[in-house]
Amino acid sequence: MSVRRLAEDQFQPAAFAFNKENAVWAEKTIQKYPDGRQQSAIIPLMMRAQEQEGWVTKAAIETIADMLDMAYIRALEVATFYTQFQLNPVGTRAHVQVCGTTPCMLRGAEGLIKVCKSRINDHAFDRNADGTLSWEEVECQGACVNAPMVVIGKDTYEDLTPARLEEIIDAFAAGKGHEIQTGPQIDRVFSAPEGGLTSLLSDEAKAKSVASKTAKATAEAVATPPSEIAPEKADAAKKPSLDDKDRPAGIERPAQPDDLQLISGVGPKIEGTLHELGIFTFAQIASWHEAERHWVDGYLNFKGRIERDEWVRQAEALAKGGEAEYIKVFGKKPR
Numbered sequence: 001m002s003v004r005r006l007a008e009d010q011f012q013p014a015a016f017a018f019n020k021e022n023a024v025w026a027e028k029t030i031q032k033y034p035d036g037r038q039q040s041a042i043i044p045l046m047m048r049a050q051e052q053e054g055w056v057t058k059a060a061i062e063t064i065a066d067m068l069d070m071a072y073i074r075a076l077e078v079a080t081f082y083t084q085f086q087l088n089p090v091g092t093r094a095h096v097q098v099c100g101t102t103p104c105m106l107r108g109a110e111g112l113i114k115v116c117k118s119r120i121n122d123h124a125f126d127r128n129a130d131g132t133l134s135w136e137e138v139e140c141q142g143a144c145v146n147a148p149m150v151v152i153g154k155d156t157y158e159d160l161t162p163a164r165l166e167e168i169i170d171a172f173a174a175g176k177g178h179e180i181q182t183g184p185q186i187d188r189v190f191s192a193p194e195g196g197l198t199s200l201l202s203d204e205a206k207a208k209s210v211a212s213k214t215a216k217a218t219a220e221a222v223a224t225p226p227s228e229i230a231p232e233k234a235d236a237a238k239k240p241s242l243d244d245k246d247r248p249a250g251i252e253r254p255a256q257p258d259d260l261q262l263i264s265g266v267g268p269k270i271e272g273t274l275h276e277l278g279i280f281t282f283a284q285i286a287s288w289h290e291a292e293r294h295w296v297d298g299y300l301n302f303k304g305r306i307e308r309d310e311w312v313r314q315a316e317a318l319a320k321g322g323e324a325e326y327i328k329v330f331g332k333k334p335r
C-alpha cells in the first residue's frame, strides 16, 4: 500500500464549509446514526466534501472532525486509509481511474494507461497543463466482465479501446463529458454477450422464455432496454436496404473462410450475419470505404461500433500477417 499524505500546504485552502444544500444533507446524515455513534457518519461526510471540492482538504477533514466531535487524528486516519479519498487536487473536469487488475490488464488496460500518459500527464495524480484532467491506476472496480474499463466520477466506461478512451478524455477536456454514454462502449446491453445473444435465439425459444414466469422475472430484474427486447420490429424500418448502393460487395463462400471472430467485436452471431452478406475474408473488411462501413454498421444496428472497434485496421493487420501482424499492430493477441 502506498504512503498517503495530505497535500502540501501551498495547495491547502485556509477553510472549508459545506455549501447550504450539503450542510442540510450532512445534518440529516448524522442524525441517521444512533446516539453516541454519530462518528460513523465520517465516510459519507468526507465523500460529500470530496464531491463538493474535488478532493479532501485538510480543512475539510478538520471541519468534519469538529462536526462529529472527533479528534483530528481519527479523521486523518480515515482520510489517509481509504484510497477513494483524493488527498491532492485532481483534474477539475475529470479524474480518470484506470482499472489495472488482472482481467482489465489482460484485455488491454496497459493501452489505456498509455493514453492517459500521453493525453493527460506522464505521472499518475499529476494534472495536465491547465489542471482539468488527471489520472491514476486503481484496483478492480467490479466491472471485469466488460474489461477494460475506467471510472470517472461516479460513472464507469467499459469495453474500452485506446481510441475510445481518447475520445472520452477529449470530451471531458472540452467540458462535454456529460454527453458521453456511460457503461459499455460497444453495442452490448449491460453485461450481456458481446455480439448479441448466444442463447434463446429462435423465436420459439424466445416465446417459451417469455412465457416462463422465472424468465420473465429475470428479464424484468435486469431491466433489459427496449432495444434488446424487441429489436427486430423497431429496427427493421431503419435497417439499410440490401439493395442499397453502399452495401459492400459479397463473394461466394470460399473453401476456407477467414475466422472473422478474430476481429474484436465479432461474435458467432455477427459472423453468421456477415456470412449471409457474402463477407467471408479479412481482405473484404479491410477494403470497406466509409460509406460501406456505415452501411454495415447500420445493418448490424451497431451505432458506430465498427469505427470504435477499428474493424478495418484489425482486418488489415489480420489480412497482412495473421495473428503475428495483429500483435505487432495492437500489442495483444486477437480475441
Ligand code: FES
Pocket: 099, 100, 101, 102, 103, 104, 105, 139, 140, 141, 142, 143, 144, 145, 147, 148, 149
Ligand atoms: S479487473 Fe477491472 S473491473 Fe475488475
